[in-house]
Amino acid sequence: MNMKQTFSTGEVAKLCNVSIRTVQYYDKENIVKPSELSEGGRRIYSQDDLQNFRCVCLYKSLGFLLEEIKTVMQSQNPYELLAKTIVSQKEKIDEKVQLLIHEKERLLALYEQIEQTGKVEVESIEDMENLLVKKRTHRKTDIITYIFMGCYILILLIIFPIANFLSGIAPFIMYGIAAMILIGLIYYHAEVNAYVCTECRQKFTIGLWNDMVSLNGMKKGKYLKCPHCNHRGWFKDTYRD
Template identity: 30%
Template structure:
């Protein structure tokens, strides 16, 4: 039967001597023998136990969890429960890391376009990234409703033309379409507020100003009512709690 000193056990398990000593102090890896001179002797079973501890530590199990597992008689069932819980925790952490990574890439892309950034600029970028999900959700929901309305309009138009065969129905359907489209545009425009890049304040422009302003997919050229500077302001989805 193989025997190991503390250093030999650490080398066999590819860990540091301090790790073995720490696990001994925590009571999860006690030596099989202790000589009269206080020398600690470990056996093959101790090496296997240390390898199991290291494996579980690599999976981010806490020492308390490992100690509980090693003390249980039904280790298989306890390990299954711990692994299920650990997998859920790691999946949650991976999603959080993915979100942070995405934000970091957005920030890197935004800062690459500017030579100098103030704290207000960074605050604007951070707010824009936090608003990204709400903005996209609002875009999809709004344009989805438009597509649905157009489909209903086309169906209504076909019914008037081919079923009733009365062209006078077009004088009702067409104006109704124009009215609803205008109401949709008004509703769409009022779903957003704008962040001024000059004074870093948000504002709600009039429908006429927002509708007629030149724009990109995420900005509109508006006059800020706070600093009175006309510039391309960032479009943000309004909070649903407002």
């Protein structure tokens, strides 16, 4: 007849990759208690005890609090309670992730400001939040610009083939509409964007005509002349103050 395998405190600690003091502490806190004690008072853990201990280590690695683990292990319906605990832990993690994303956003905003201007211009949390609002708004305007530009290209693809089959004043009206839409897009782009000179680090804006005739290098930005130091180069667009 095979006897069930048992484990000492040290063996449980080794198999679960924890310290002996951790095994003793979990016993003291009634989280995982040994099935029996030897005549000398030494803890003797069964295979079920070892499995329970491994479950506790798993829950601990997932960020559960010991009180939560203890409640689950002592529950009459552990899986239902475990599911609720998992949902609660997920919500905590989601909150931490959002906080980390916001913290990263702040760090990137400061880094970009130093890269552009050579200094930090925010002096308080309120200044930082205002800066983030401006940057988010600028990202939205960029997306809107690209969407409208895509729509404009689609309109051109429709207008020009149709205009070729028309006679009289109709084609000129259609070309005029296309030109007005393009001017409107350029005007919007000029009104919502600013640029920072890579030489003097000063921010400046440009008008409709300058925006219309200047070269656009896509990711490189626009090829402009800084009104402050007269430096010419590629400037990436940024938010307006």
